[in-house]
Amino acid sequence: MKQLTCGQARPLLEPFVDGSLDGETAAAVRAHLAGCADCRNQHREAVSIPARLRALTAPEPPPDLLPSVMAAVARVRRPRFAWGPVILEVGLCALIAWYLSGLAGLSTLFSYTSGELTAVVGWGLGTAQLPTAPSLDLLLVLACLALVAVTGYHLALIIGGTSEPSGRRAGQG
């Protein structure tokens, strides 16, 4: 069996205590401990440390920890995913897309709109009469305006976050 010096035995004490040394090394440590009072003292200390670490105490958390944490997170702004605006946005986009394809595409709409704009400018210059917009175009304009409004609201939600009041509880009798 190999003989260990104190310097070799000391770093093996913790694994020895845990039982994680192979049989031969453990036997060598045991033999060294049998003949060395200093290392026996170190071994005693090494044995006691895990239990003493487990017994380390910390004070109880103060009773106001939970309320102060909840008050702190109530101030945290966290962006939330809002379904309402998303549904509206999708609906409006679908309406606009359906309407545009009903007019045979964007190019048709563009020439149509530019014609109307020219007419409006002409009316402003006094060379033409105010064009009467078909009611479906008004619907398109209204849908676009609504989409802009909903998207703006949605963006405001995302940027500002929504910190719902923490004290909101259902009223009880």
Next chain:
Amino acid sequence: MVSLRAAALRVARGDGGGGVRLTPLELARRAGGGDRQAFEELVRGYQRRVYGLAYQYVRDAGEAQDVAQEIFVHLYRNLRRYDTARPFEPWFWRLATNVCLNYVRRRVPEPRDLPDSGDATGDPAELSGESALARALGELDRAYRLPLILHYHLDMSLQQVAQTMGLSVAAVKSRMHRGRAVLRRTLSEEAG
């Protein structure tokens, strides 16, 4: 595994409502979705261990409360990014120990390698009757201190400590052996 179950039971016991037992993972999932009550249950279930962890780091009751609060606020901010397909505890304790480390780093340089001089009469640790072991642990290099706190003080398995620290179980064991050896030397020098 014991501590996971214990935490789950503790969380469930803290449930003041209809006695519905929710695991920390389920609470974390709900809290991540914006459920404040689930978050409150989570805090209730973990506050003792989180405060204990913070206390082992800062060794001051008032500061430990600040650190514990910082940990929970950090948790709240990060819950949305938590992947519920992964176990909650290692993720959470990694976050918690990071907050502790950042706090200590911001505060003062680590009080390690301090000579144990004879004029320790004014040492606040001495005045508060703190044990020699707690003091030695506080002076230990944090690479060795963290696994000891997680395993012995927070009662985590070696597997959980390894997951929390992103190390192998063998590496955790070796750090714990070295940390305990430093503690042993410090304590036996003080005693002798």
